[in-house]
Amino acid sequence: MKKRYNRKSMRLKGYDYRSPGFYFITICTKNRRQFFGHIKDEKMHLSKIGLLADKFFREIPDHFPNAQLGEYVVMPDHVHGIVELLDIACRAVACNGPTAISHSSISPKSGSLSALIRSYKSAVTKDSRPFEPQFEWQERFHDRIVRISDPGHKYRIAQYIINNPKNWRK
Numbered sequence: 001m002k003k004r005y006n007r008k009s010m011r012l013k014g015y016d017y018r019s020p021g022f023y024f025i026t027i028c029t030k031n032r033r034q035f036f037g038h039i040k041d042e043k044m045h046l047s048k049i050g051l052l053a054d055k056f057f058r059e060i061p062d063h064f065p066n067a068q069l070g071e072y073v074v075m076p077d078h079v080h081g082i083v084e085l086l087d088i089a090c091r092a093v094a095c096n097g098p099t100a101i102s103h104s105s106i107s108p109k110s111g112s113l114s115a116l117i118r119s120y121k122s123a124v125t126k127d128s129r130p131f132e133p134q135f136e137w138q139e140r141f142h143d144r145i146v147r148i149s150d151p152g153h154k155y156r157i158a159q160y161i162i163n164n165p166k167n168w169r170k
Helices: 048-058 113-128 151-163
Strands: 021-028 037-040 043-046 067-074 078-085 142-145
Touching: 021 113, 043 048, 043 067, 048 067, 048 078, 048 113, 067 151, 078 113, 078 151
Parallel strands: none
Antiparallel strands: 021 078, 021 142, 037 043, 067 078
């Protein structure tokens, strides 16, 4: 008997997360453990893992040519950021090579927001293992598609991200 994955998706049904646009993402540590540092005087002070989380987030466009970063912040137990996915022509040919049928239905599609987040989480986890073997991410991530029809939407999200350390205790 085949195992089936019955987890309900948190993604918007029918939406292609490879589509060009802005995405507000939140990625949390497992059980919201504060691995990334602490807030002091309304400023984030990064731990060794926090420095990795920051470095690898900044490097996302180096590994995903269809991605650009907006505002982001590494908090004690989560990362907030705005990621823009660009329209690139490779999706139709080079990005969708043959894949095993059993994995194609459960794996993130190449160039998608999920593939980007999976890669980011994997890099932080791998590099943190030697000095913090207990580090873990919460499964999945939260996203919000930024409405470009509302010019203030992206601005309000950016302000929320920028002010997150100041509002940590509220």
